[in-house]
Amino acid sequence: MKQLHKQSSINHRRDEEILIPQTPPYSPKSLKHPRSLPRSINYLFKEQRLLFIFIGILIGSTFFILQPTLSRLGPTETHPSIPKSFSNNVVSHTQEFSVSNQNPIHGKMGRVPVGIGRRRMRIVVTGGAGFVGSHLVDKLIGRGDEVIVIDNFFTGRKENVVHLFGNPRFELIRHDVVEPILLEVDQIYHLACPASPVHYKYNPVKTIKTNVMGTLNMLGLAKRVGARFLLTSTSEVYGDPLQHPQKETYWGNVNPIGERSCYDEGKRTAETLTMDYHRGDGVEVRIARIFNTYGPRMCLDDGRVVSNFVAQAIRKQPMTVYGDGKQTRSFQYVSDLVCLPVYYHNFFWLMDSLL
Numbered sequence: 049m050k051q052l053h054k055q056s057s058i059n060h061r062r063d064e065e066i067l068i069p070q071t072p073p074y075s076p077k078s079l080k081h082p083r084s085l086p087r088s089i090n091y092l093f094k095e096q097r098l099l100f101i102f103i104g105i106l107i108g109s110t111f112f113i114l115q116p117t118l119s120r121l122g123p124t125e126t127h128p129s130i131p132k133s134f135s136n137n138v139v140s141h142t143q144e145f146s147v148s149n150q151n152p153i154h155g156k157m158g159r160v161p162v163g164i165g166r167r168r169m170r171i172v173v174t175g176g177a178g179f180v181g182s183h184l185v186d187k188l189i190g191r192g193d194e195v196i197v198i199d200n201f202f203t204g205r206k207e208n209v210v211h212l213f214g215n216p217r218f219e220l221i222r223h224d225v226v227e228p229i230l231l232e233v234d235q236i237y238h239l240a241c242p243a244s245p246v247h248y249k250y251n252p253v254k255t256i257k258t259n260v261m262g263t264l265n266m267l268g269l270a271k272r273v274g275a276r277f278l279l280t281s282t283s284e285v286y287g288d289p290l291q292h293p294q295k296e297t298y299w300g301n302v303n304p305i306g307e308r309s310c311y312d313e314g315k316r317t318a319e320t321l322t323m324d325y326h327r328g329d330g331v332e333v334r335i336a337r338i339f340n341t342y343g344p345r346m347c348l349d350d351g352r353v354v355s356n357f358v359a360q361a362i363r364k365q366p367m368t369v370y371g372d373g374k375q376t377r378s379f380q381y382v383s384d385l386v387c388l389p390v391y392y393h394n395f396f397w398l399m400d401s402l403l
């Protein structure tokens with residue numbers, strides 16, 4: 049009641065003020081000057097105002113039409129040439145790949161509409177701070193993708209990826225793949241595992257755990273988020289091979305209780321898991337059996353033949369050849385392994401092609 053009373057008294061005072069007008073009463077412009085419409089039109093036509101309005105509208109609409117497309121494209125869009133056909137039993141003396149894909153037609157690359165260009169993808173690289181992983185990450189960032197590196201820094205080093213710090217498309221997570229992790233990604237490159245005999249024999253139980261638990265966790269993630277999965281396996285799945293060169297169809301000659309078994313058998317189990325997730329759960333998978341790789345960022349204390357020979361040469365020491373020296377190996381330069389152009393034995397081709 050108090051409020052009502054107050055209100056009515058205010059209205060009363062206003063009424064009084066209106067009774068003694070000091071200025072002409074307010075009326076809308078349109079009512080005040082009925083002839084103002086032609087004036088407005090005249091105003092628009094004067095000094096090419098209409099032309100400038102049209103130009104503004106044109107620039108604005110062009111921006112809004114192009115903006116979604118531009119935001120999806122990376123700064124450097126170089127597309128790896130992707131051959132259409134592929135034999136499932138590819139044999140190479142330098143590099144060998146095992147491939148599987150349940151439903152090529154519905155692969156992620158197949159959903160990219162023609163004319164829009166390559167879609168920027170979010171990609172996880174386990175072991176991305178390592179020797180091979182960091183080169184892969186460089187190339188992925190270089191072609192415009194978003195990369196999340198997972199590394200526990202056992203053999204990986206921050207220095208390998210430090211040049212990418214500050215890049216908005218790069219993220220680094222200290223994480224051991226033995227523990228599960230949930231991320232929304234399109235592709236998973238699974239590299240995390242010590243690869244040189246010195247490192248993988250250092251803690252054999254941890255090595256096999258990384259291969260089994262780590263691969264399980266990453267395959268689980270791939271299944272959950274519908275990501276395509278690439279396992280980096282090894283020529284060591286052939287063990288002490290009885291066939292030269294080794295074909296993909298060769299099953300190997302592996303000692304299950306030897307010193308190297310944690311790695312050999314670990315990777316063989318990782319391959320088994322990969323194929324089981326593919327057959328059982330429809331996960332799109334690829335397996336790369338990597339032979340001896342060399343190049344920048346290799347650890348000098350890696351223990352492998354190339355780094356040993358280089359380190360000994362730098363120190364002007366004699367090079368040590370183990371055994372009778374009759375053993376043979378296939379070698380590949382690290383960036384060729386990632387994306388050697390016009391060649392299908394590389395990660396990019398394997399991961400991105402429809403197969």
Ligand SMILES: O=c1ccn([C@@H]2O[C@H](COP(=O)(O)OP(=O)(O)O[C@H]3OC[C@@H](O)[C@H](O)[C@H]3O)[C@@H](O)[C@H]2O)c(=O)[nH]1
Pocket residue numbers: 243244245281282283284338339340341351352353354356357368369370371375377
């Ligand atoms: O100083 C050395 C080191 C090695 N070697 C010999 O050189 C050959 C190559 O040995 P490495 O240790 O470099 O490589 P390996 O072939 O045993 O395995 C390597 O290649 C495949 C990858 O997947 C493995 O991760 C990697 O360890 C072996 O026969 C080895 O006995 C030497 O003669 N001198």
